[in-house]
Amino acid sequence: MKFLLNYSHNVKVRGLQVINHLLLMYGLYYIYTTQEYFWLITSVLVYWTIGVLGINVYLHRLLSHRSFKTYPLIEKFLSYISVVTTVGSPIAWVAIHRQHHRSCEKENDPHSPYLLGNLKAWFGFWNYKSLELKLIRDIRKNNELRFIHKNYIILIFLYVIILSIINPLFVIFVYAIPACLCLHSTSAIIVLAHKHGYKTYDLKQDQARNSWIANIITLGEGWHNNHHAKPYEWSNWERWWEWDVPAMFIKLIRVKK
Numbered sequence: 001m002k003f004l005l006n007y008s009h010n011v012k013v014r015g016l017q018v019i020n021h022l023l024l025m026y027g028l029y030y031i032y033t034t035q036e037y038f039w040l041i042t043s044v045l046v047y048w049t050i051g052v053l054g055i056n057v058y059l060h061r062l063l064s065h066r067s068f069k070t071y072p073l074i075e076k077f078l079s080y081i082s083v084v085t086t087v088g089s090p091i092a093w094v095a096i097h098r099q100h101h102r103s104c105e106k107e108n109d110p111h112s113p114y115l116l117g118n119l120k121a122w123f124g125f126w127n128y129k130s131l132e133l134k135l136i137r138d139i140r141k142n143n144e145l146r147f148i149h150k151n152y153i154i155l156i157f158l159y160v161i162i163l164s165i166i167n168p169l170f171v172i173f174v175y176a177i178p179a180c181l182c183l184h185s186t187s188a189i190i191v192l193a194h195k196h197g198y199k200t201y202d203l204k205q206d207q208a209r210n211s212w213i214a215n216i217i218t219l220g221e222g223w224h225n226n227h228h229a230k231p232y233e234w235s236n237w238e239r240w241w242e243w244d245v246p247a248m249f250i251k252l253i254r255v256k257k
Contacts, residue, residue, distance in 0.1 A: 012153050013088050014124060017183055020086065023176035030172070039173045046174050047181035048219060054082035055182060056221050056246040063090055063139065064097045067234040068254040079148060084159055086179040087186055089149040091139060096126070098135040101231055104206040105194075108132075113191045114207065122187040188217045193224035200238065201229035210242070220244040 031040055058078035061067045070078075082090055096110050103109045110128060113121040120126075139145055148155065163170035197211035208228035215222025220243065223236040234254065235247035 009089060009092050009149070009152065010128060013086065013092075016086055016153065016156065017124075017179070020176040020179050020183075023172045024180045027172040027177050030169075039169065043173045043177040043181070047178040047185075050081055050085050050178055051182045051185055052219055052246050052249065053078055054085040055087060055186065056218065057249055058082045059085075059087075059090060059093045060097065060221070061234050061246065061250065064094045065231050067232050068250055070250075070253045070255055074253050076144070079144065080155070083148060083152065083155050084175065084179065085182040086156060087182055089152045090145050091136060091149045094139060095131050095133065095136045096128075099131050101228070102132070102135065104203075104208065104228065106205065111190050113194055118191050118195075122184075122191050124187075185218045185221075188214045189221050189224060192217075193222055197222070197225070199225045201225055203228055215243075220246045 027039070027043070031037060058075075059082050062070065062075065062078065079090060082093075087093060088096070099108065099110050100112075105112050105114055107115070108127070109115060110131065111121050111124075111126040116125065116127070133140070160171055160175055163174055193209055193211045193214040194207045195209070196213060197209035199209055203225070206228055208224040210223045210225045212222060214224065220236065221227075223238070223242045223244065226236045226238050226242070227233075234250050235244055236242065237244040237247050
């Protein structure tokens with residue numbers, strides 16, 4: 001499992017992300033030459049949907065922090081939505097994120113822009129050697145999450161095949177471009193939300209900030225200082241202008257404790 005998290009899984013995911021960026025460039029060229037701008041709108045809408053549900057709601061607030069509970073079928077559905085975002089399997093993503101919270105801006109922070117530099121942090125040249133697998137002992141034995149981790153690339157491949165059967169252009173505009181946007185939205189939090197914005201809470205060495213730019217990009221994850229101060233809260237919405245779309249959705253699906 002440690003080898004998969006540190007090397008094999010990451011290499012495969014990064015390789016797929018490179019392919020997605022090549023498809024993104026072709027997609028933009030296609031839109032430019034055909035003037036079919038509805039494809040761009042489609043990609044953005046799909047990104048907003050899978051980014052909010054798959055990353056913000058499921059990987060981040062539900063699985064990483066267990067900040068709320070929901071119905072088993074909804075959790076299962078969200079777990080597979082998270083796969084097509086192509087930011088890493090749930091097990092791998094949670095391991096990295098929990099390590100980030102444990103060692104924020106310190107030596108073992110896997111993706112601090114202060115330690116790695118903005119470009120390395122943004123494009124994923126992270127410190128995987130620092131991962132402590134004990135941080136994910138609550139999910140490592142989950143059979144479904146182990147299945148998703150082991151078959152992550154295959155599941156994405158099956159999704160791409162289905163899209164190609166419906167319409168080959170869906171591979172670019174419903175999968176590849178939204179996945180690229182998901183990747184860069186997480187990078188916006190990693191870099192922008194640790195260097196741009198204001199602090200509601202003094203977290204000492206932890207440089208998490210409330211960034212309105214990162215919040216627009218992610219539709220609600222930009223209030224990062226609020227989140228780092230209260231990581232187990234399912235909503236980052238504290239002041240009236242700190243709107244939080246994932247929290248709106250969570251309010252609909254959560255089971256009250």
